[in-house]
Amino acid sequence: MKKMLLGTTALAVASLMALSGCSSRTGTEGGAGGAEAGFAADSLIGVALPSKTSENWVLAGQLFEDGLSEAGFEGDVQYAGASTTVKDQQDQISAMVTKGAKVIIIGAADGGQLATQVSAAKDSGAIVIAYDRLILDTEDVDYYVAYDNFKVGELQGQALLDGMKAKKPEGPYNIELFSGASTDANSAVFFNGAMSVLQPEIDSGNVVVLSGQTDIKQTATADWKAENAQSRMDSLLTSTYGGSGVELDGVLSPNDTLARAIITSVKAAGKPIPIVTGQDSEVESVKSIMAGEQYSTINKDTRNLVTEAISMVSTLQAGDTPEINDDETYDNGVKIVPAYLLDPVIVTKENAAEAYKDDPTLEPLTQQ
Numbered sequence: 553m554k555k556m557l558l559g560t561t562a563l564a565v566a567s568l569m570a571l572s573g574c575s576s577r578t579g580t581e582g583g584a585g586g587a588e589a590g591f592a593a594d595s596l597i598g599v600a601l602p603s604k605t606s607e608n609w610v611l612a613g614q615l616f617e618d619g620l621s622e623a624g625f626e627g628d629v630q631y632a633g634a635s636t637t638v639k640d641q642q643d644q645i646s647a648m649v650t651k652g653a654k655v656i657i658i659g660a661a662d663g664g665q666l667a668t669q670v671s672a673a674k675d676s677g678a679i680v681i682a683y684d685r686l687i688l689d690t691e692d693v694d695y696y697v698a699y700d701n702f703k704v705g706e707l708q709g710q711a712l713l714d715g716m717k718a719k720k721p722e723g724p725y726n727i728e729l730f731s732g733a734s735t736d737a738n739s740a741v742f743f744n745g746a747m748s749v750l751q752p753e754i755d756s757g758n759v760v761v762l763s764g765q766t767d768i769k770q771t772a773t774a775d776w777k778a779e780n781a782q783s784r785m786d787s788l789l790t791s792t793y794g795g796s797g798v799e800l801d802g803v804l805s806p807n808d809t810l811a812r813a814i815i816t817s818v819k820a821a822g823k824p825i826p827i828v829t830g831q832d833s834e835v836e837s838v839k840s841i842m843a844g845e846q847y848s849t850i851n852k853d854t855r856n857l858v859t860e861a862i863s864m865v866s867t868l869q870a871g872d873t874p875e876i877n878d879d880e881t882y883d884n885g886v887k888i889v890p891a892y893l894l895d896p897v898i899v900t901k902e903n904a905a906e907a908y909k910d911d912p913t914l915e916p917l918t919q920q
């Protein structure tokens with residue numbers, strides 16, 4: 553990994569890039585500024601994760617524990633509980649600040665409700681890294697490390713179209729749209745990415761959202777909970793797809809947990825399973841894809857994301873500035889947060905074996 557010393561050169565390059573409007577997607581390096589000049593190699597590093605709403609969060613906790621300790625740090629990894637998630641996380645971050653954490657990595661339970669805590673973290677001299685989910689409406693977030701969320705949405709939208717076309721070459725196609733929790737900044741980004749692909753098809757009449765529910769407020773799934781997606785799908789099937797000959801061709805689902813809930817609902821109604829998208833490469837969804845039920849998922853290997861976050865910490869520990877590759881996309885309402893984005897990969901039954909070839913858990917599931 554390339555690193556750049558924090559100093560006048562880095563800052564000058566960063567301002568030049570900004571002035572010239574240069575795109576960082578092609579590999580810009582630059583600093584967020586504000587990073588302190590390193591800290592002790594065995595420092596406390598806080599990791600505040602949301603509740604375990606999907607498998608990736610479960611995996612991330614263990615990977616952070618192991619990875620931080622291997623890198624010589626003292627890790628303090630906390631999850632928000634299932635019910636009072638926001639309050640839990642706020643308290644956990646405050647406790648990390650009190651204990652003197654040098655970096656606090658946050659997978660936000662509610663990205664809009666952490667301004668007070670991250671401000672206290674900055675005042676104490678800690679560096680704040682938003683992990684996977686952006687932290688909104690605050691100056692006090694230094695870096696963002698995530699898979700490219702807009703691209704995740706684009707890939708989902710495209711997979712939905714491809715899957716429907718493969719099954720039924722001619723439209724129009726009836727679809728329904730689901731999005732994630734409104735408290736997660738990612739939800740709108742996934743949805744907007746998908747709609748950037750689907751909207752032209754909707755405008756041309758080739759794709760029809762038969763319920764008419766196209767506003768993100770209508771499509772949201774509170775707390776990313778499976779039961780909420782399942783009951784909305786139940787209602788849609790009754791309200792819109794009850795008549796004979798009215799087919800549901802596809803469902804945009806933002807992740808695997810919700811995809812399986814949607815499929816459960818459709819099966820319970822005795823309807824054929826439509827093309828359903830997903831995200832996260834959860835074990836049960838990979839099985840479902842191989843069995844020909846769920847159509848697609850996204851591979852956002854949690855191991856790589858955690859490795860990237862820990863590598864940022866090591867760079868900061870050395871007093872250097874972490875590499876970023878995007879300094880224009882992630883506007884949190886107050887500032888553009890310098891980001892390091894990883895590339896998500898679409899997975900269907902066709903490319904699953906290739907996509908998971910380095911994953912000891914998922915690869916065996918693809919051998920049929």
Ligand code: BGC
Binds near residue numbers: 806
């Ligand atoms: C993550 C997804 C995950 C969802 C629910 C999002 O912020 O990016 O990978 O499926 O949260 O946990």
